[in-house]
Amino acid sequence: xxxxxxxxxxxxxxxxxxxxxxxxxxxxxxxxxxxxxxxxxxxxxxxxxxxxxxxxxxxxxxxxxxxxxxxxxxxxxxxxxxxxxxxxxxxxxxxxxxxxxxxxxxxxxxxxxxxxxxxxxxxxxxxxxxxxxxxxxxxxxxxxxxxxxxxxxxxxxxxxxxxxxxxxxxxxxxxxxxxxxxxxxxxxxxxxxxxxxxxxxxxxxxxxxxxxxxxxxxxxxxxxxxxxxxxxxxxxxxxxxxxxxxxxxxxxxxxxxxxxxxxxxxxxxxxxxxxxxxxxxxxxxxxxxxxxxxxxxxxxxxxxxxxxxxxxxxxxxxxxxxxxxxxxxxxxxxxxxxxxxxxxxxxxxxxxxxxxxxxxxxxxxxxxxxxxxxxxxxxxxxxxxxxxxxxxxxxxxxxxxxxxxxxxxxxxxxxxxxxxxxxxxxxxxxxxxxxxxxx
Amino acid sequence: xxxxxxxxxxxxxxxxxxxxxxxxxxxxxxxxxxxxxxxxxxxxxxxxxxxxxxxxxxxxxxxxxxxxxxxxxxxxxxxxxxxxxxxxxxxxxxxxxxxxxxxxxxxxxxxxxxxxxxxxxxxxxxxxxxxxxxxxxxxxxxxxxxxxxxxxxxxxxxxxxxxxxxxxxxxxxxxxxxxxxxxxxxxxxxxxxxxxxxxxxxxxxxxxxxxxxxxxxxxxxxxxxxxxxxxxxxxxxxxxxxxxxxxxxxxxxxxxxxxxxxxxxxxxxxxxxxxxxxxxxxxxxxxxxxxxxxxxxxxxxxxxxxxxxxxxxxxxxxxxxxxxxxxxxxxxxxxxxxxxxxxxxxxxxxxxxxxxxxxxxxxxxxxxxxxxxxxxxxxxxxxxxxxxxxxxxxxxxxxxxxxxxxxxxxxxxxxxxxxxxxxxxxxxxxxxxxxxxxx
Numbered sequence: 094x095x096x097x098x099x100x101x102x103x104x105x106x107x108x109x110x111x112x113x114x115x116x117x118x119x120x121x122x123x124x125x126x127x128x129x130x131x132x133x134x135x136x137x138x139x140x141x142x143x144x145x146x147x148x149x150x151x152x153x154x155x156x157x158x159x160x161x162x163x164x165x166x167x168x169x170x171x172x173x174x175x176x177x178x179x180x181x182x183x184x185x186x187x188x189x190x191x192x193x194x195x196x197x198x199x200x201x202x203x204x205x206x207x208x209x210x211x212x213x214x215x216x217x218x219x220x221x222x223x224x225x226x227x228x229x230x231x232x233x234x235x236x237x238x239x240x241x242x243x244x245x246x247x248x249x250x251x252x253x254x255x256x257x258x259x260x261x262x263x264x265x266x267x268x269x270x271x272x273x274x275x276x277x278x279x280x281x282x283x284x285x286x287x288x289x290x291x292x293x294x295x296x297x298x299x300x301x302x303x304x305x306x307x308x309x310x311x312x313x314x315x316x317x318x319x320x321x322x323x324x325x326x327x328x329x330x331x332x333x334x335x336x337x338x339x340x341x342x343x344x345x346x347x348x349x350x351x352x353x354x355x356x357x358x359x360x361x362x363x364x365x366x367x368x369x370x371x372x373x374x375x376x377x378x379x380x381x382x383x384x385x386x387x388x389x390x391x392x393x394x395x396x397x398x399x400x401x402x403x404x405x406x407x408x409x410x411x412x413x414x415x416x417x418x419x420x421x422x423x424x425x426x427x428x429x430x431x432x433x434x435x436x437x438x439x440x441x442x443x444x445x446x447x448x449x450x451x452x453x454x455x456x457x458x459x460x461x462x463x464x465x466x467x468x469x470x471x472x473x474x475x476x477x478x479x480x481x482x483x484x485x486x487x488x489x490x491x492x493x494x495x496x497x498x499x500x501x502x503x504x505x506x507x508x509x510x511x512x513x514x515x516x517x518x519x520x521x522x523x524x525x526x527x528x529x530x531x532x
Numbered sequence: 533x534x535x536x537x538x539x540x541x542x543x544x545x546x547x548x549x550x551x552x553x554x555x556x557x558x559x560x561x562x563x564x565x566x567x568x569x570x571x572x573x574x575x576x577x578x579x580x581x582x583x584x585x586x587x588x589x590x591x592x593x594x595x596x597x598x599x600x601x602x603x604x605x606x607x608x609x610x611x612x613x614x615x616x617x618x619x620x621x622x623x624x625x626x627x628x629x630x631x632x633x634x635x636x637x638x639x640x641x642x643x644x645x646x647x648x649x650x651x652x653x654x655x656x657x658x659x660x661x662x663x664x665x666x667x668x669x670x671x672x673x674x675x676x677x678x679x680x681x682x683x684x685x686x687x688x689x690x691x692x693x694x695x696x697x698x699x700x701x702x703x704x705x706x707x708x709x710x711x712x713x714x715x716x717x718x719x720x721x722x723x724x725x726x727x728x729x730x731x732x733x734x735x736x737x738x739x740x741x742x743x744x745x746x747x748x749x750x751x752x753x754x755x756x757x758x759x760x761x762x763x764x765x766x767x768x769x770x771x772x773x774x775x776x777x778x779x780x781x782x783x784x785x786x787x788x789x790x791x792x793x794x795x796x797x798x799x800x801x802x803x804x805x806x807x808x809x810x811x812x813x814x815x816x817x818x819x820x821x822x823x824x825x826x827x828x829x830x831x832x833x834x835x836x837x838x839x840x841x842x843x844x845x846x847x848x849x850x851x852x853x854x855x856x857x858x859x860x861x862x863x864x865x866x867x868x869x870x871x872x873x874x875x876x877x878x879x880x881x882x883x884x885x886x887x888x889x890x891x892x893x894x895x896x897x898x899x900x901x902x903x904x905x906x907x908x909x910x911x912x913x914x915x916x917x918x919x920x921x922x923x924x925x926x927x928x929x930x931x932x933x934x935x936x937x938x939x940x941x942x943x944x945x946x947x948x949x950x951x952x953x954x955x956x957x958x959x960x961x962x963x964x965x966x967x968x969x970x971x
Contacts, residue, residue, distance in 0.1 A: 110836070114694060114695075114836060118694075118695075118696060121696060122693075122694075124875050125689075125693045126693075236691075241837075242834075242836075242837035242838070242840065243840070244687060244691035244692065244840075247686075247690055247691045248683060248687075248691065250564075251686055251690055251691075251858075251862065252675075252683035252686045252687065252690075252691070252858060253683065253854075253858065254561075254564045254565075254857075254858045254861040254862065255553060255557075255561075255853070255854040255855060255856065255857025255858035255859075255860070255861060256553075256557075256854040256857075256858070257557060257560060380819070380822070380843065383819070383822070395681075395854065396850075397549070397553060397681075397850035397851060397853060397854035398680075398681035398844060398845060398850070398851045398854045398855070399681070399844070399845050399848075399851060400843075400844065400845070401681065401682070401683075401842070401843065401844040401845075402841075402842070402843040402844070403840070403841070403842055403843075404819065404839075404840065404841040404842075404843070405837060405838070405839065405840040405841070406837060406838050406839075406840075409838075411835075411836035411837070412836060412837045412838060414694070414836060415692075415694040415695040415834065415836035415837045416694060416837070417694065418693070418694025418695075419690075419691060419692065419693045419694035419695070420694075421694070422693040422694060423690065423693065426869065427866060427869055430865065430866055430869060436563050
């Protein structure tokens with residue numbers, strides 16, 4: 094049987110999971126890959142701590158067990174790159190420092206396959222990494238980079254290949270979903286739910302990238318590459334986070350039989366690909382509305398197969414590790430055939446705000462007689478049909494109410510709001526909150 | 533670019549979907565497969581009818597457009613088998629007649645890849661078909677045979693390969709799920725819901741194989757082969773249908789916050805693989821409880837990735853067609869590497885009745901003072917702990933109540949029931965209905 098040797102760079106949460114699975118599942122993996130997969134050298138700055146945490150023998154680690162200096166680690170990595178017996182390198186260091194960007198390229202340039210969970214790296218440097226890989230006839234595995242244990246990358250590349258994906262909607266960030274779920278289930282404020290998530294280890298001390306949509310944006314950027322052939326940086330994507338979601342929003346959502354989720358959304362039509370990450374009110378008839386806690390889910394609308402939904406764990410040591418190991422098995426089995434440089438199309442990334450969508454608009458107004466008429470009339474003048482108008486909530490002398498529109502564009506709503514603000518200054522006490530409704 | 537030619541045998545619902553997709557998606561499929569996939573000859577007994585139904589040009593069909601005799605069809609099939617330019621044959625005739633069993637073998641023996649949606653064929657003759665395929669270095673694609681558009685076969689063979697699947701539970705028959713959903717949503721009787729399903733085309737005139745669990749059993753048999761290496765015929769599987777489910781059962785289920793679904797279930801432990809198809813009460817916290825209508829879903833419990841759920845359409849012309857085309861793409865791309873003869877293990881198929889599971893038991897009793905005590909005492913004597921006892925329903929002089937047990941075996945329950953029947957003859961007016969509860 095063929096022999097396939099794997100080095101692991103960075104043995105923290107994810108790398109440790111990979112190493113454990115490679116050791117525990119030797120026989121099964123060999124059957125599936127048609128090759129014996131051997132765990133080769135591991136490089137980690139803190140070998141003893143890593144070994145203890147993951148129950149691994151120190152002999153797997155480069156060095157003597159003592160903490161490595163950066164120079165030592167770099168030297169061991171250089172040895173691995175030079176080692177012709179190593180077929181594949183797992184990069185589980187993370188980040189997008191120049192060191193990591195160069196390392197990913199170097200692995201491929203030394204004719205080794207690369208497997209990584211690094212979504213930021215692929216979102217920002219995917220094109221050049223895939224090009225290097227193609228040039229050196231090596232594969233890049235990145236199943237773990239999008240929704241960890243959900244096989245969405247192989248799903249798209251290997252499974253839904255008899256179809257044409259028309260749109261994607263998904264919950265791709267576990268931290269923000271956990272926070273939103275807590276806000277909904279326990280009527281907690283955003284700040285309070287965030288603190289709870291931090292206490293339980295679901296959110297980091299600096300949760301920015303999770304709650305501001307940045308992490309989800311990286312994942313959607315990767316999917317835009319492989320589904321729609323868009324070579325767009327995540328910087329071009331319209332991304333909003335969950336920080337401004339309030340208990341009031343959940344109340345309005347509930348009235349419309351919706352939950353609120355941070356949704357990664359993309360839809361192609363003849364004009365281009367409309368994509369965004371933002372909080373949406375999701376109808377309870379949609380499975381995504383019931384994905385709670387740290388679970389992830391991706392829904393594809395296919396031309397032929399209709400709707401497909403994949404649900405699973407979006408994080409975790411062994412969960413993410415299993416996705417990486419599935420890449421290792423795939424590459425060990427299929428070799429050069431596993432090389433897939435995403436086919437770039439001339440699809441244009443379009444602003445989500447131009448897409449026709451139903452919206453919930455929440456207005457906070459001064460208690461002016463006739464304000465509902467003023468608002469609804471302005472909305473009607475911009476060709477927006479109204480589905481429902483909520484009851485007013487009164488906070489002291491202010492009123493809060495929400496309007497659910499029939500499908501229209503965000504731009505239409507903005508123009509209607511500008512008109513209200515122009516003709517009745519001081520009537521709106523804040524910019525209305527405009528949240529799309531996902532059916 | 534490589535050229536890959538596909539013949540289609542049987543151009544009814546599914547074959548027609550395949551032909552349409554191959555023609556409509558030429559460019560996308562070529563990108564994915566790394567080969568131009570050409571729709572070659574189609575053999576169908578009724579070419580004109582098929583062409584009209586699927587909007588296909590008659591020139592794709594063997595013959596002149598007139599209905600074919602069986603002899604003519606057989607001759608065209610022989611020509612296709614002899615044609616060295618044809619790489620792959622799609623068998624969408626269906627059934628397990630000796631003709632079909634031999635045809636599947638013949639396709640492979642003529643060194644052509646085989647793609648089929650024929651679950652009964654693979655459940656009954658899988659082993660010998662896979663063996664012939666391996667012998668002739670040809671692949672068998674059967675994604676469409678289990679839950680059509682849900683990529684569960686490639687999911688298991690290509691995606692969840694970094695893991696160990698511990699159990700499977702799924703809704704794999706759309707017809708019975710549609711009937712159960714209607715019974716629940718509209719409080720209809722089984723007969724009434726079946727008739728409704730027949731009127732709407734969701735159930736055939738003879739619905740036996742769908743409602744008696746036979747079709748689901750074929751699908752589970754295929755999964756048992758590839759997940760647990762079990763070479764069991766579906767005849768060995770404990771299969772029960774939905775025919776005996778009543779409105780009362782739904783009422784008891786609802787009291788426990790459950791729905792009722794026809795569940796394909798398999799779980800491996802150190803003693804073997806416990807598998808069954810039968811109606812189960814499914815807790816509403818489980819996503820499977822909310823899969824309604826003709827939709828299918830499969831849930832895997834993995835050692836590392838925890839729970840993964842795949843939801844999609846389990847039938848339909850283009851839905852099933854897209855799964856078949858995904859097999860064509862896969863085989864065109866990976867060639868001989870796509871050959872997977874399921875690895876047979878020495879796992880034993882065990883009776884589900886030996887597995888420890890929570891149950892709902894519904895007793896119909898004569899209105900005997902103390903009957904609840906008699907029943908619960910007998911159950912306790914067989915080491916079964918009781919979770920809840922429902923209120924009695926009175927039908928004339930009979931009482932109906934249900935007991936929810938803590939996990940125990942079906943066999944324990946049978947012994948307790950036998951004891952009640954022995955010590956208090958005539959107290960039970962019917963065999964109690966024993967339904968597992970899926971959490």
